[in-house]
Amino acid sequence: MKVLTANRLSDGIAVWYAEGGWAETVGHADLAHDKAAEDRLEAIGAAAGANNEVVDVNLIDVTVVNGLVEPVRLREKIRAAGPTIRTDLGKQASPAVAGVA
Template sequence: MKKVLTANRLTDGIAVWLGANGQWLENIETALIARHQEAVDALEEAGKSAFNDNLVVDVEVIDVDEVDGDIYPIRLRERIRAAGPTIRTDLGKQAEFKPATAA
């Protein structure tokens, strides 16, 4: 089991992931991975709390894998959120952080 917590930031809607330091990060690479049920529960609680604190919206725990040390979301939808539009690689995270990994 490997899961991370994702959401969109309230103020600008940008996709973010919860980091180990409790901060919402713009890059999935530094997201905190929950590897057992208790950790997943903690992520869910952290998500509810951040939602209630009006920091983020559309909070969701998603399945990921680790490939060569990189976090790789299982669903294409989440890979596209993590990278940016596959048809505009000059936009989104892929343009800011690293080459596209979505598709």
């Protein structure tokens, strides 16, 4: 399974493509379950990059754990949640993101 991620150009915040826009939490991201869905997300990301909405557009691997979308790689977990040594900072400090580790 994959999701589309990028950094919003206006403020640098990590975002994930969700339902026609960019969400600030990975849990809302549109999931690609097959190659056709991945291709669709890549095309959306390319267009958003070309329109200067986002930068560093990538498809990343995710898994669903206890109903929550979780990035596979550590780098992406940090982008999704925040610093690993200060859980009181970043997105992980928000109750809406408490399930992301």
